[in-house]
Amino acid sequence: MELRAPRGMQDILPGQTARWEHVEGVLRDLARRYGYREIRTPVVEHTEVFQRGVGEGTDIVEKEMYTFLDRGGRSLSLRAEGTAPVMRAFLEHNLGAAGLPLRAYYICPIFRYDRPQAGRYRQHTQFGAEVIGSAGPAADAEVLGLAVRGLEALGLEGVELHLNSVGDAVCRPQYLAALREYFRPYLGELCDDCRRRFETAPLRLLDCKHEHDRRIAAGAPRMPAFLCDPCREHFDGVQEHLAAAGIAYRVDPGIVRGLDYYTRTAAEVFSGKIGAQNAMFGGGRYDGLAEQLGGRPTPGVGFGMGLERVLLVLEQTGIAVPGDPPPDLFIATAPAQNPEQARRLGARAHALADGLRRAGLSVHADVMPRSLTAQMRYANRLGARFVWILDAARLPLRDMGTKEEVALAASPADAEALERGDPSAVERLQRMVTARVRPGAPGKERG
RNA sequence: GUGGCCGUAGCUCAAGGGCAGAGCACCAGACUGUGGCUCUGGGGGUUGCGGGUUCAAGUCCCGUCGGCCACCCCA
Structure with a gap:
């Protein structure tokens, strides 16, 4: 037999666990002070939870899930993402009955079958938090603020939230149409990936890494200009709340998010210290998710933070993390x-x-x-x-x-x-x- | 899924067709019934795995698995 952990997965050895306990402890304590309570969902879900929640067209569902049939012939998948299972639990147990909104956080393993590289693993750990039941911008600002304050509590400085709005079912289609109209004349000179994504995910043309494509994309119409009035108002409200709370942010039309369920708010925080996989957390609003899962319409907003990446950044930044205390x-x-x-x-x-x-x-x-x-x-x-x-x-x-x-x-x-x-x-x-x-x-x- | 680089002791690395080695770490002992420093000794390897070329293969060739990095995408 092979004495080796599965590819892209790693042991956290006794010499490392104190670091993890520290990071988890700081984040748990902060979440508790924000009034978020822990939720623990199974490490596997019915595959449909992700197919319907995250979206059939996404990379996660299309090619990155660990899916298997159990002995009863049911299709199950290892948790590929944090938000859809929480929403499933919310709907299953009617958690709204205890009073809205539900504020919940989790620290749990996430599995994605992807090629490992710096900061990317087949099993990684996410700290995430969700506010379910509130459509107001204060919820967005609060939960994103929790993520930012969490990074700060761990010792990181200069954390800047990249913020965007991807609109809703009313204004996003109009924007996508405008994007295609803009890019259509350039189709011949775009890279292969961009040509493919022109139909499937036109938003992605905005963050292509090829220099030539970037120059073309620089002139593309920006989402903020296309937001419908309710979305505009919500986006303004989120910024107002963030500013009032002293959370540093920057409007970044390139924040697009890959999952189908995002509406309106999309946000990420990056680090320049950990290679190409540089997002420490990503999150946003998902007002359509509950319906996609077959529940009654329920708005929500949240984020997921990659703790392996956070640990990497802490290490690269030279921030001391406590080790094991010696015996007395x-x-x-x-x-x-x-x-x-x-x-x-x-x-x-x-x-x-x-x-x-x-x-x-x-x-x-x-x-x-x-x-x-x-x-x-x-x-x-x-x-x-x-x-x-x-x-x-x-x-x-x-x-x-x-x-x-x-x-x-x-x-x-x-x-x-x-x-x-x-x-x-x-x-x-x-x-x-x-x-x-x-x-x-x-x-x-x-x- | 695609590409580049790389797999030799627990770790970091030598040996580039001709005896598999060093430093650190580990174990035992000496210096005091008592640790760090120093000294002496010791255990450790199918050179990732499989095949091929050769009198002879860590070394050259092919395959495979794995690691790192990048693409894709994401946390």
């Missing part, structure tokens, strides 16, 4: 005089560790029978602040920073009482260790 204490055992004593010392070390943990310390006791030197080396590598060396007489507690050592047993008799497991001796020594290692910690058990 390592309990070592000194060489014993005979195997019987060695066994007793080992058992005592683990019993003491257990008691000290209940008193609030983080404690390592070795599970490898090895020399004191080797135990010290290991304790040093763990970064343990103190080492308590158990032997038959002195019980020295060593401060690994200062090399200072204090003997915790008042007499060999104490040490023997400890070795026997005499409850009062054990408790007295645990209080002494706790007081030394963590002066502020409670000396009594916490349970």
Whole structure:
């Protein structure tokens, strides 16, 4: 068998998980303060949720889904996107009954069968938030503000929201027609991709990367000029709310979004530090999604943030992310005089560790029978602040920073009482260790 | 799905037809029953995998898998 994670997927190893916990913790805490509660949906959905929600013509549905038949012959797909499942859950459980709007967030894996490259994986993690039930521009500004403030809370500076409106069912078709009319005379000189997209996705002609096409696109009509009155008003309102909240944004007609369900607001934030896949989050309004899924019309707005990319940006920016905290204490055992004593010392070390943990310390006791030197080396590598060396007489507690050592047993008799497991001796020594290692910690058990 | 570059020890990399190596890391020991520094010793490899050329293949050729980067598209 092949000892290798599937292509485009990666292990998050013990040395990395502290970074993730930090990022997730900051974002969860912020979302909670915004009044968003977590929602957890299954990692698979009926394939139709994505086909109807995200749209048949999109790349996600057309070629990037992990789709399979279960044993009952149902077509299921790994979660390819975050918003459609949340809306499915909203409709299924009639979450609007608890009062609108629903504010919800999620941190979950997303799967897309795509060719991996910098910042793009077949399994990635999104932090996302949705406001469902409100059509007003304040909702757009609030949820996008949450995303921007989230990046800032992680330490990023100069975050700028790129903002656009893609219109609605009234004005978007008119705009698309105007776009085609503009590009039609240039069809012969556009790149192959643009010629293909001329019919299928004319908005995409606006963000072609070919220099020649870009020059042509520069003269194309812009969506903001085609917005119908209600869309215009909404777009203005979103900007007004963002400005009032002090969220930096820039109107960018090139923000187009690939998914069918977007209406009106479309937004993204980019970073120049992570290669070609440079969007840290993308989001927008999806007033048509609920109907596409077969529910009653319900407006919504939200975003999805790629946490792998955010971690990459933090790394590239040199923003320190906390690592694992080292243990307070390592309990070592000194060489014993005979195997019987060695066994007793080992058992005592683990019993003491257990008691000290209940008193609030983080404690390592070795599970490898090895020399004191080797135990010290290991304790040093763990970064343990103190080492308590158990032997038959002195019980020295060593401060690994200062090399200072204090003997915790008042007499060999104490040490023997400890070795026997005499409850009062054990408790007295645990209080002494706790007081030394963590002066502020409670000396009594916490349970 | 397309293209470019690249796969040698846990990591970073040498060896470019002729004995598979170094540094770091790891393990043990010495210097004190006690870590970092230093010293000594040790374990580790079907050179991604499969085939071909050759007396001889990490080395040349083909295929395949994987990684990186870019396109497409997205987070």
